[in-house]
Amino acid sequence: MFQRTRAALAALAATSLLATTALAGDLVINFDDPNPGPKQGFEDAVAKFKEENPDINVIVNINDREAHKTAIRNFLSADAPDITSWYPGNRMAPFVDAGLFEDVSDLWEEEGFGETLAAIKPTMTRDGKQWGVPYTYYQWGIYYRKDIFDDLGIEEPKTWDELLAASATLKENDITPFTIGTKFLWTAAGVFDYLNLRTNGYDVHNALTAGEIKYTDPRIRATFEKWQQLIEPGYFIENHATMSWQDAIAPFANGEAAMYVMGNFSVDAYKNAGLTEDQIDFFQFPEITPGVPRAEEAPADAFFIPSGAKNKEDARKFLAFIARPDVQSEWNKTIGQLPINSEASVSDDKFIQEGFATVSTASGLAQFYDRDAPAEMAKAGMEGFQEFMIKPERLDRILERLDKIQERVYK
Numbered sequence: 001m002f003q004r005t006r007a008a009l010a011a012l013a014a015t016s017l018l019a020t021t022a023l024a025g026d027l028v029i030n031f032d033d034p035n036p037g038p039k040q041g042f043e044d045a046v047a048k049f050k051e052e053n054p055d056i057n058v059i060v061n062i063n064d065r066e067a068h069k070t071a072i073r074n075f076l077s078a079d080a081p082d083i084t085s086w087y088p089g090n091r092m093a094p095f096v097d098a099g100l101f102e103d104v105s106d107l108w109e110e111e112g113f114g115e116t117l118a119a120i121k122p123t124m125t126r127d128g129k130q131w132g133v134p135y136t137y138y139q140w141g142i143y144y145r146k147d148i149f150d151d152l153g154i155e156e157p158k159t160w161d162e163l164l165a166a167s168a169t170l171k172e173n174d175i176t177p178f179t180i181g182t183k184f185l186w187t188a189a190g191v192f193d194y195l196n197l198r199t200n201g202y203d204v205h206n207a208l209t210a211g212e213i214k215y216t217d218p219r220i221r222a223t224f225e226k227w228q229q230l231i232e233p234g235y236f237i238e239n240h241a242t243m244s245w246q247d248a249i250a251p252f253a254n255g256e257a258a259m260y261v262m263g264n265f266s267v268d269a270y271k272n273a274g275l276t277e278d279q280i281d282f283f284q285f286p287e288i289t290p291g292v293p294r295a296e297e298a299p300a301d302a303f304f305i306p307s308g309a310k311n312k313e314d315a316r317k318f319l320a321f322i323a324r325p326d327v328q329s330e331w332n333k334t335i336g337q338l339p340i341n342s343e344a345s346v347s348d349d350k351f352i353q354e355g356f357a358t359v360s361t362a363s364g365l366a367q368f369y370d371r372d373a374p375a376e377m378a379k380a381g382m383e384g385f386q387e388f389m390i391k392p393e394r395l396d397r398i399l400e401r402l403d404k405i406q407e408r409v410y411k
Helices: 002-023 036-052 065-077 093-097 105-111 118-124 146-152 160-172 186-199 202-209 218-231 249-253 264-272 312-322 325-335 350-360 375-390 392-409
Strands: 026-031 057-062 083-086 133-137 140-145 176-179 257-263 280-283 300-304
Touching: 026 036, 026 312, 036 057, 036 264, 036 312, 036 325, 065 083, 065 093, 083 312, 105 312, 118 133, 118 300, 133 312, 133 325, 140 146, 140 186, 140 264, 146 160, 146 280, 160 176, 160 218, 176 249, 186 202, 186 218, 186 257, 186 375, 202 218, 218 375, 218 392, 249 257, 249 264, 257 264, 264 280, 264 350, 280 350, 300 312, 312 325, 375 392
Parallel strands: 026 057, 026 083, 176 257
Antiparallel strands: 083 300, 133 300, 140 257, 140 280
16 A cells, blocks of 8 residues: 555656656747847746746847857757747748758637738748748838038939939048848848849849859840949949958948948947937938839748757747737837737837838838848859949859859859
């Protein structure tokens, strides 16, 4: 009798231990932006999630974006977190194809994301399945020093000729028209994308990143010829290949440069550099080819569950949580971006309002060159863009090289 009682007690204790372990399970999240605004938005969301789920022990790792890009394949393969931030579209494709991301189509079905997150569903989908949950997206365009424009009597350019005229006026007054930092390459892709979208349109952008037309195609050459009209007169800041996008804010903040082709995530950094909201403003990238419908760059950020995650149940809870309209409203208010959930509210911040007006009236939304193109092609393409900005006379050589790489990547 004593032995049976002791065995029963032991079994009960074991059951209780298992229950306690489950209740106190760790949820490990890797996040990729330590900049003040994005970090605050993420940490506030995590705090709210923990408040609603006190039984879940959330552990966060916050890394620099470039370090995160370098490390992700290793940590997905070796010691996967339960959730990681990453990007939709072709940037998620290699991890989906390698079986490193979890299919969350069931979560989309259960939570009705097909309706509330409809704007971004296509870029979260591969092989007919959904592989993550987005929490924000943001417009790109041209941020500019309004005080400098006002001092020189420059109006917001609406056309390519007006942009060139504004650039010439700035240069004549010893102000470099554009700042940029191409050390990490993707900033140059933003300039290329807008020149291509405005010269040729959304369909050509998609055809190029899908490998359907060549880089030596006359339409793509025309994009580079427009770019050359900004490069040859010295309209970009010098030594940009040595600077990150954050480094390039300094000449913008101190008045050495007046414009920046950049995403809305950068607004917080301008303010941290000492600029006031009255000193900075935003305009849509001007029209180049009359009649080409206006498409915009509007990349999304998302969270994914690695297939090697240990706590997929709580990971799904977190993904459902970050898609809620109240969570997305607050998060995006903090980071100065746009919520994807159609039931979320949009901040009254002027940049958010301008961004909402920009993306909501666009004819198409591109995810950005290095997200729409496969990783190998994107890397080669962006290296070519940076090289062209430094040595524009190498255009033919660059385009022919990209054609050869394209043939290999898309075969």
